[in-house]
Amino acid sequence: MPSSRCESIGPTQSRVKAQNLTDAERQAMINMLLASSNGGKRKYGSVKGVADQFNCHRTTVSAVWNSWKAACAEGGSKMIASPPTSRMKGNCGAKTKWSAEVIEAAIKSVPFHKQQTTRALAFHSGVPRSTILRHMKRNRRLRCKSSYLRPLLTEDNKEERMKFALSFVKKNHVFDDMHDVVHVDEKWFFLTKNKGKFYVYDDETLPHRQSKSKRFITKVMFLCAVARPRYDISIRRMFDGKIGMWPFVLKAPAQRNSKNRPRGTMLTEPQNVNSLSSRDIEED
Helix, strand or coil, X not given: CCCCCXXXXXXXXXXXXCCCCCHHHHHHHHHXXXXXXXXXXXXXXXXXXXXXXXXXXXXXXXXXXXXXHHHHHHHHHHHCCCCCCCCCCCCCCCCCCCCHHHHHHHHHCCCHHHCCXXXXXXXXXXXXXXXXXXXXXXXXXXXXXXXXXXXXCCHHHHHHHHHHHHCCECCCCCECCCCCCEEEEEEEEECCCCCCCCCCCCCCCCCCCCCCCCCCCCEEEEEXXXXXXXXXXXXXXXXXXXXXXXXXXXXXXXCCCCCCCCCCCEEEEECCCCHHHHHHHHHC
């Protein structure tokens, strides 16, 4: 339903009864009364005419006029152009039960391990969950933060780390360029994913993927070796630092016949990773 309120109220516009006046409507009332006044004195019947125009009681128009005159008398000529404002703001509606200071004190009194969800925070702080959510929208100081586990370092661990870092400092106090260092690590990879996203045209057909189980997808560990990227003079281009990746797999014959392959067919299977298998790949 469209509202009858607008920024400027003219003589031909009316209001819906039993609605609070806006500041623009109050200013329009003052302008109409000033236009019909002579030397600051209102014309007889002007209040009734303005009240009929705005569909309100004449005592309402008189209250607006008296409020404007009191403001002009208190502030001088500077208050003539200023419209009278409503006194309802801050003086009506439900009173605030939980102030920002009370909510902050209640939340800070809860231990951190009980602040992981808004429901748990509301239960242990005594502040309703809806109140906390409204407070978070108004006060940006209260927000969700992530906490990550960090390695527990002893004094010996810190000393070893410092020695390792100092081992790359040369005698002339220049840090080593680490061009002769290769980083080796293991990485797990799944053969496929449960959900795949492809960018295709409308006349293309997506590949048909099948698996016996979506929960137990075969995964293979790879040995990865990388070094620092550098410019290779021999090929006259940048070397990206990627040395290679080697999977931990075995070639084994099939133990029995199947509808997919006969017995003895060489199959590629994931290999158990241990010190021996890691050493074999590093040596190869």
